[in-house]
Amino acid sequence: MGDTQPCGSRPADRPTRVIMHLDMDAFYVNVELLTRPELRGQKIIVARESERSVVLSASYEARVFGVRSAMPLARAKQLCPDAIIVEPHARYRDYSQRVMEILRDLTDRVEQVSVDEAFVDLTPTLRRLGNPVTTAEAVRWRIREELNLPASAGISSTKFVAKMASAGSKPDGLWVVPPDRVQEFLDPLPVGKLWGVGPKSVKALNNWGIHTVAQLREYDLDFLTHHWGQASGTHLYRLARGIDPREVVSERVEKSIGAEHTFAHDSLDAQEIRRELFRMSLTLGQRLRAGGKMARTLSLKIRYENFETLTRSCPLSEPMDSGQAIFRAVLSRLDQLQVLTLDQQVPRAVRLIGVRAEKFEHRSDGVQVALLGQDLVSGGVHDPEQWHEAESVMDQIQGRFGTSGITPANLLPPTATNPQRPHGPGRGGS
Incomplete structure (x- = not known):
């Protein structure tokens, strides 16, 4: 110890x-x-x-x-x-959860x-x-x-x-x-140790001859807000004096759930990109169902080989918690953006792709589905609730036997006995 x-x-x-x-x-x-x-x-x-x-x-x-x-x-x-x-x-x-359980044995006022x-x-x-x-x-x-x-x-x-x-x-x-003794503790610290003060702010402060918290405290609130703006200046002023009114919040309201993947090499392979999108969509669906949530919208993140990064919204016709339904919506939006077309074209090499579920609704509040539930990708009819039921069964099997208990066929690698099998999800996805 x-x-x-x-x-x-x-x-x-x-x-x-x-x-x-x-x-x-x-x-x-x-x-x-x-x-x-x-x-x-x-x-x-x-x-x-x-x-x-x-x-x-x-x-x-x-x-x-x-x-x-x-x-x-x-x-x-x-x-x-x-x-x-x-x-x-x-x-x-697993170990993280056990640590938090030890803390919660003391009090319920634990903010992970x-x-x-x-x-x-x-x-x-x-x-x-x-x-x-x-x-x-x-x-x-x-x-x-x-x-x-x-x-x-x-x-x-x-x-x-x-x-x-x-x-x-x-x-x-x-x-x-x-x-x-808070001030005695803070004063010798470099300003870069202060919460929210990044390299650019450190450089700017250093240019004013401000290197330590003690030196920062020599400047009044008006000076700091004038040169760093109202929010940043007030933030610097308070932290230099150890002022932090934030309470310990025992339960955080999760506002979004996301997943992203960086390819080992910039990818022009439509099947590879679709496979990772399918994997991420299933992961998001599982996490949404575990929390009893449904997403009203999605956010997409695409980073190209030159590090240009696009972030685009993907509104949904109805709230959903199905990985299959999320995958279809993502493919449709990427086709509109000409990132990954439905005819398997990838105009620009992709370095990273991400999907984030946002604007949650609670499944316990009831589900209102769109009339006939038009398929967002192929134009056919599908029922998101049927996918919800099917994927919920997958959750139960994986919860008992692990992720290897059941795996969508589209995520299995091609085998020597079936070399022609596609590497990623097809139009239908499962």
Whole structure:
């Protein structure tokens, strides 16, 4: 267990809020080490082996060489050529869920912000559990004992400072920043450490001679809003003083669900593009049904070989949660946009394609289908509710036997015994 690093003693008067930010250390790497302990202490990069792959996570031994998450894998290999590349697996969400369950055993005021981090409002636990430092240490101990995974945490009176404290406590530590020591904690930090301050903003601030939070605090609100706009200037002014009124939101309202795919090579292959679109559409359908949601519209993202990126809406004639129906709607819209025509033409090489479901309705509110349900692709008649029923059965089978329990034929690779079989979904899709 790491060292607790209090920034001063806790004041006699308890703060209005006590917020903990828990962040799992090198989460993807450490989950992989559970089944490959022989790699412990090695320079490890978790990423798919592909020309266009990005780093999902890196061990601290690899980070010493400058390897970071979201960095192109090719660049990571240049920085750390002898790193061991580990292909990612699908068990991360299982461990993430177990971590969140441990946090929710404390309180229902848990806001999960990613697969490996969460905010916890410890204020309601103070009377029941007492000292929040002891509570945080107990949580980290339990995660270590039950899951064999390390976690770092920060505690303060605001979400922003708690997150900064957890980052400063890594790896495997705890940092407590009491309200009366917040400014002492923030002032030495580079302005680039402030939430929402990116490289361009850092450069602009540096040009004004502003390099640290303490220097930023020397400028009043009028100056900052005049030079950075009302929203950005106010944001800078507040963060430099540790002001962050955001509450811990225990349930986030999911406003969209998306999936995207980057091709290993820029693709002019209509069958390959259709196959990935079909796969993504089925994934979106499954996630919509799992949440009892139906999408009223879709958003499409297309990136070409020259990195030109188009984002286009795809309104739906009726709300839907069927992957098959989503696939048909996507094909129809891409044909209109001349990205992928129905006669299998791809005028420009595609680098990335994405589909996002938006404007949700709840299935429990009832389903109103369009008269006769015209097929969005072929002009024939189809019933989205029939596809909903069929795909719901697939959900049940896959839930019991895994994704290999049942797979659409169109997603199966061509076999030696059937070399002429198409590589992707045909006009009908299934």
